[in-house]
Amino acid sequence: MKRNLAQMATETYDLLIIGGGITGACIAWDAALRGLKTALVEKSDFSGATSSAPSKLVHGGLRYLKNLEFGLVRESLRERRYLEQIAPHQVDPLPFLLPAYRQSQNSPPILLAGMTLYELLSYDKRWLQDPDKQLPSFHPLSRKETLRRVPQLTPEGLISGLLYYDCLMHSPERLTLDFLQAASEAGADLANYAEVTGFEREGKSLTGVTLQDRIGGENLSLKSKVIVNASGPWADLLLGLMEEEPARHLLRSKGIHIITRAIAPLDQALTLTNEQGEHLFIIPWRGYSLIGTTDRQFEGHPDQFKVTSEDIDELIEKTNRMYPAAALTRTDVRYFYGGLRPIVEKETKVKVDSYKASRKHEVYDHEEEGIHGLISVIGGKYTTARHLAEQVVDKVYHQLKQPKAPCPTIQAQISGGKIERYQDFVSAQQSKWCLYRPELIAHLCRSYGARVDKVLEVGKTAPGLLDPLSPDLQEVGAEILYAVREEMAQTLADAVFRRTGLGTLGDPGTAALEKAADLMAQELGWDSEKRASELARVKARFVLPEAETAAQASA
Structure with a gap:
């Protein structure tokens, strides 16, 4: 999975997805598997917002029965089984x-x-x-x-x-990444830290977007026949870039x-x-x-x-x-x-109890407004993202005026998910890599599934890369390098919170964070100032808001 915005700017895509959360990731996977020339851009990091903040449950939604939402519950229960099947390591x-x-x-x-x-x-x-x-x-x-x-x-x-x-x-973050990896393997082009700044049109048809590369600073254009707005809580604000009142408010x-x-x-x-x-x-x-x-x-x-x-x-x-x-x-x-x-x-003045509100989704074709080539996806839940993506890609084919290719994602397995029986797989990997701690192999199997060999091969390239970064955790230096080389990690926060679990239980300690920062600095060419700023941003995430306010006040 390589980031190459300059190359993407020379292409014309069938489908461009804006938003790198679970919804966008599943749409990219589905579309690429069906043979559509697909691109996805995300203004921050993949799974950097809503998709990194669930209760970590894959569930049918027992409480939705109270609202008589039998269809949503049945859909969720069916998709729960599909996720067990296509992502057995997660x-x-x-x-x-x-x-x-x-x-x-x-x-x-x-x-x-x-x-x-x-x-x-x-x-x-x-x-x-x-x-x-x-x-x-x-x-x-x-x-x-x-x-x-x-x-x-x-x-x-x-x-x-x-x-x-x-x-x-x-790990919701790694599960989203697995879908993105699978989309990339199927031919999709992906880029994080690529913020859409406007839409390009010919008459009433959208032809692409303008965007800013938030890593390199360049301004670019991407061409696409159909654009899907899968930007989650930003969906209506993204539509506002067209300088029109959005038909759906969030x-x-x-x-x-x-x-x-x-x-x-x-x-x-x-x-x-x-x-x-x-x-x-x-x-x-x-x-x-x-x-x-x-x-x-x-x-x-x-x-x-x-x-x-x-x-x-x-x-x-x-x-x-x-x-x-x-x-x-x-x-x-x-x-x-x-x-x-x-x-x-639907009505911006109506107050809704957010807990009792449905987790149903809406797929909105802007053809109803006279805008061709734009579909917005609003709402939904993590568990049902695969099925939501199927419905979205069906609409993309309608926009393209092409015969619809069948959806293959019920039978397909995502990147790292090609495992028949998970516990047998872990035991086989522990036997294969018997020179390493069984706990380490089990941890890597859980995080990387069938791609565990690739991480271990990185770990063999230098002494200490398969040693724990923290004495209390299983995460190792090889995971940081793999995140940069193969998973498009651009910042220390990407690696600590969304490619590994190093920071997801709280502060792993200064020594662990500095080891991770050193590995990324060497890999990405950071100077001492950049390394220090990356460390500072990560450490700030561990400060309880009250303590942070007190520190600012004393300063």
Whole structure:
């Protein structure tokens, strides 16, 4: 996967995708596999915004049954199975415990009815070759068994519990990257840090875009017969570059997550609800608890979004109120992250409860406005991105006035996903690379899947590249070099947060970050000033907002 904007500027594409999150990545993969000449540009890094900020769940959306969105739930459950199939190194079954309290909106009969329907809608969940990926059926739990599984639950008012199964992503950022890698392997041209600054037209038809290379600084034009706006929370603002009032305005919802010490058993996730209809997930992730989420309307420019002190305090308060045994304080927060979720808002003056709003998507053909060659994609969820991409590419063929090629992505496997049985694959790799620590090989299999050999080959080129960058983590220097050489990492943040997990559990320590910075500096030719600025930007990500404000005030 190589970045070459100058070469891209000499081409004319069938399809240009603006936006390098999961939606854009899946569209690029689908289109390239169907044989369309495809390009994708992203103004920051791939998976640098919404797609890097989910709850890391691949799920059917149990709560959407309350809204009678049976079609969305069925679509999500089907796509959950496809993701297990095409990305076995990234997606695994995870048990969820849902306790039922006397004052909760979810009484045992309602839970049992809802879960029975959820089970029926996921009738194909065991249609997988790998038995380890087949999700078991749900089963009710007695009050005693519920407390045995999670002793920290408040016993007062507890009636019973329910154990069901959905899936967990190892790394949303790397899963998005796997789709992009697969698109590149199928012939798509990709570039991060390429910001669209305008649209080019001939009459009412769009013919391309102008953009700025945010790495080199050059201004360029890209030509394309069809353009897809997959810019997520920026979708309506991108349309504003045409100096026209967008036909669709966005409601933006912000969601916040924190990672803390383990506050619940790590062999299952915990789904909590209360009488006010609030929801809380406590998810086991890399030996810690991932807690989320808040879901509130965001007003303002998406470029200005950040996690605030109030956001973190709100989530801590919500967690302690719904799960008193947590007893969390700000000192327990190892890491925090957040993102914006776009929701279609047909009337800009109408206020919508962002949590209760649907996760459905809209694919909007601007032909209705007399603009040919532009399609906008708004909304949706990570789990259903593959199917959304299928619908978008079908519309692209309509715009191109070409016979539609069949969608191949149900059967295809993404980059790194060509694995029949995952645990057998890991064992085989550990035997093959028996001179290295089994824990290292297991870690690399999880992150890179079938491409694990390529990372290990990089690691063999110099002493120390397969040694952990931090004594508490598995990430190694070879991953940093591989990120630069093969995965288009341009900044230290790209490598630390989106190509590896070095920074996704919080600050890995100055020594680890400096080792990573040294490797990137040597590879990319950074001088000491550039290296220092890259380190400073990454370290700033680990500072809790309140502490950052205090530091600025003292300065």
